[in-house]
Amino acid sequence: MRPYQIAATERILNRIEISTNYKKTGTVEAGGYIWHTTGSGKTLTSFKTAQLAASLPYIDKVLFVVDRKDLDYQTMKEYDRFEKGAANSNTSTKILQKQLEDPNAKIIITTIQKLDVFISKNKTHDVYKQHIVLIFDECHRSQFGKMHRKIVKAFKNYHIFGFTGTPIFAVNAGSGGDPLLRTTPQAFGDKLHTYTIIDAINDGNVLPFRIDYVNTVKEKDNINDSKVRAIDIEKAMSAPERIREVTSYILDHFDQKTKRNSFYSLKGQRVAGFNSIFAVASIPMAMKYYTEFKRQLAERKRNLTVATIFSFSTNEDDPEDALPDEGFETDKLDKTSRDFLEAAIADYNQTFNVNFDTSAEKFQNYYKDLSLRMKNREVDLLIVVNMFLTGFDATTLNTLWVDKNLKQHGLLQAFSRTNRILNSVKTFGNIICFRDLKQATDEAIALFGDKEAGGIVLLKTYNDYYNGYDEDGKHKPGYAELIATLQSQYPLGKAIIGEDAQKDFIRLFGAILRLKNILTAFDDFAGNEILSERNFQDYQSIYIDLYQDFTKGKNADKENINDDIVFEIELIKQIEVNIDYILMLVAKYHESNCTDKSILVAIDKAVSSSIELRSKKELIAKFIEQVNTSTQVDDDWRIFVAEQKEKDLSAIIEAEKLKPEETRKFVAGSFRDGTMKTTGTDIDKILPPVSRFSGGGRAAKKQSVIEKLMAFFEKYLGLV
The missing domain is CATH 1.10.150 (DNA polymerase; domain 1)
Incomplete structure (x- = not known):
């Protein structure tokens, strides 16, 4: 465990010990909350806390309580990964009751919904008298309210702790619900430990965000009434022409934003690029977008796997709750919405040869299967209203498209789906907003970081990366400056003599690769690469030649050759030339009646600039030798x-x-x-x-x- 995780665990255990000794159990004084930013190992911290708390001789049970949206099976899988069989999960209230009555079941993972049902059916039970530790995951969510009050009222000898990446304070609390349980401190007591998104980014545990604002609506002039303006804007937002425009933008930029030309290994498989979630404002908009995506994909003859999921939410339109709780109540959906969802799931069934529908159990299994396929990058684009925007972690997810009003904790939770660390190609979470969320983003970052947090949480501008910028009294050269240095110090056709010069070239070209990896996500970069594709390939060939020279006789999987040389091999691989491109060039050579030798030069340069294709160079050359007019x-x-x-x-x-x-x-x-x-x-x-x-x-x-x-x-x- 990392130091901040150990500190969080120790503070909870100290609070348990102190409050037990002074017999302060039964009140929120016996608990507290941990502000542990999303994606920084919250589940591991909670697991170790539960494990150590359960080992205390005076503690009878530890209940780890999750909201239905997270599902206890996900937490159970994580706990099993840490230590097989350390915890007990349950699929029904009946099984939960058996576990609560079993003295050997020390750690129990359950949903707040099942625990609520158990308490409602068992007004008196011996477990209420036992010494219990209650740990709530994602305690910024539905634990506030009647269920929370019922749980803490039932247990007579307990400690209660909450984990959250985005606490609810007075400034970001809604006006609905129990006025005494609106904030995290009200519900759980003192703040015991803080590890914010600023800490996590600085420590390299999560990634910063890069945000595009794509304007799709021009507001009419002379509308003074705010309600009329809001109605007018929402009507414009769901207009068919705007739905078409946004869908077209996503499809036009999908490969660019999700880096579909990048390759990496995922569970032994070679995978191209990342996947994405599209958060929309309502179920009707989800339906419109899903239909439009299917239409445009068919029109473009393009193969992308698009899925959607939504369910009934009692407060979907509540403007004060950025991410309303959304369970699995498909039976409460109106007929049009449920029929549409049924058809969308049928599409999914056909794609993956599975059998789900909107019935209670099968819909939950659809959620589980969809969650797994998102993590395995089998689904390219998932359209959601609120589901999957909190509590869902997938390292392959790098892009969130947003056509939804988000703010405060809901905004940061949604954005944080994209910033899990995977490899050197994924250097930031990509956020593309089709609504003006700039002020809301600045406010959220300031609330959960500080007023200076924007410089850490958000990437710098295109201009900064392209032209350079000054920071802490030092100049950080931009892409244009680095390319100018490359061309002047290492002109193509001139050998790089001496190890020191070679190392300087490796460092310079590595810095260019890192900047280019960031810049390709900006729409402005297209056409401003400075180096032609062929010249860039030549430089890349030199870089790979040096990599192979420096790694000769060493472990070639290691990119750190020594203390002062690091090769950006993942970034080289992510701009790989694939065999389809080479075959396209071979076809052009064939079309020239095998006379255009410049195409052969292009093939040679492309193959030489690719680590993957170098091993196939002899094979490709042998095939080209036998190409003739009848091939x-x-x-x-x-x-x-x-x-x-x-x-x-x-x-x-x-x-x-x-x-x-x-x-x-x-x-x-x-x-x-x-x-x-x-x-x-x-x-x-x-x-x-x-x-x-x-x-x-x-x-x-x-x-x-x-x-x-x-x-x-x-x-x-x-x-x-």
Whole structure:
């Protein structure tokens, strides 16, 4: 655990000990709340707290209470990841009751809804007299109100603690509900520990945000009445032409914002880019947008997986609650909305070959399945009203499109879906607002950070990154300055002599790659790259040459070669040239009757600038050699690759005397999973019989096989 997590845990345990010794249990003096910013390990902190509290001899049980939107199964999965079997979850109030009556069930994860039902059905129960610790997750939400009051009234000997990334203070509390339970301090007591978004960004535990404001509505002149203006704006917001315009903008910029030209490994699979959530103002707008996305995708003949989810919310239109609580009450939806949701789920069923609908249990399972597929980046765009905007974590999610009025804690919660750390390609959470949320954003950041927090929480402007800026008395060079330095100090065609000069080039080009990674998310950058694509590829080729020289004989997976050299290999890979682009160039060469040699130069430069394609360079060159006027490029390439793959694999099997059937099965599994596992027993099964007592012969044989199979795998990965 990190220091701030340990500090939070210790303060809760100290409060339990002190209040127990002084017998202050039964009041909020026995508790407190932890301000632990979203995405910085709140679940791990709560798990360790629950575990240590449960080990205290005078504590009978620890109840970890989540809201239905988070679902206890998600928390249970996280707890199991920390320590299998450490906690107990439940799928019904009946199971919850059994766990409360079981002395061996020390840590229980439950929803506040199930706990509320249990208390309503059991006015008197022995568990109320036991010494209980109640830990509330996301305590800025529906725990305020009747359910909260009922729970703390039922238990007679308890400590109560809340975790939240965005506390409710008087300034951001709504006017509805119980006036004595509107704020976090009112409901949970003293603030025990603070770890804000500023702390988390400074510590590198979450990412900052980058915000675009895309104006889609021009307000009419001479409207003085605020209510009339609000009605007029909302009517304009849902106008069909605006829905079309916003949808078109998202589709036009989708690849740019989600970095679909970037590649990374996710659970052994090679994945392109990130995914996104689109937050809209109401169920009718969600329906309109879903329909328009389907229409425009079909019109563009484009393949993006779009899904939607929503349910009944009692206070959806409450302007004081930025993110109203939204449960799973699909039966309360009006017929039009429910029928539409049913049809959207049917689309989802067809896409993923599953079977969900809007009935109570199947809708909850749809939520679970959708949550998992979002985390696995199988869904490209999820349209929501309130669901998934709090309590949902997915490292693959980098973009939030917003056509919804957000403010204060709701705004920061929604934005924070995008800022989980994944890799060096994902350097910020991308927020694209189709409403003017600038003032609301500034106010939210000031409330949950401080008045100077904007400089840390939000990325700088396009102009700053492009032209440079001054900070803390130092000048930070921009992209244009770095490119000018690159061209003057390292002109193309001139060798870089000496290790010091090479290291300086590596640092300079790495800084350019990092800035370009940020700038590509700005619409203004298109057309202002300065370097032509071909020249950039040439510089990238030099960078990769140096990487391979510096890593020769070392662990090539490590980017930190020594203390003063770091290679930005993830950023190189994210602007990879793929084989489809190369085949397109081959087709152009074919169309020129194989006479345009400049295309061959372009192919060579593109392949040389790609780490992925360098291992395929010989294969590509061999294919181009046999291209003639009768070649069908795509079809003949597939046939060529299949023949060469079989030829190369057979040669390895024969040379190393491997077991043919086991080897082919092992290789097929590796291509299926996107990774070749060289540890474990699978690799041993393909080796020929070698005496285990033959000294280092078996180890040497195994290493030789691994090296040959890895080279084979790299050569054909992405082609089969």
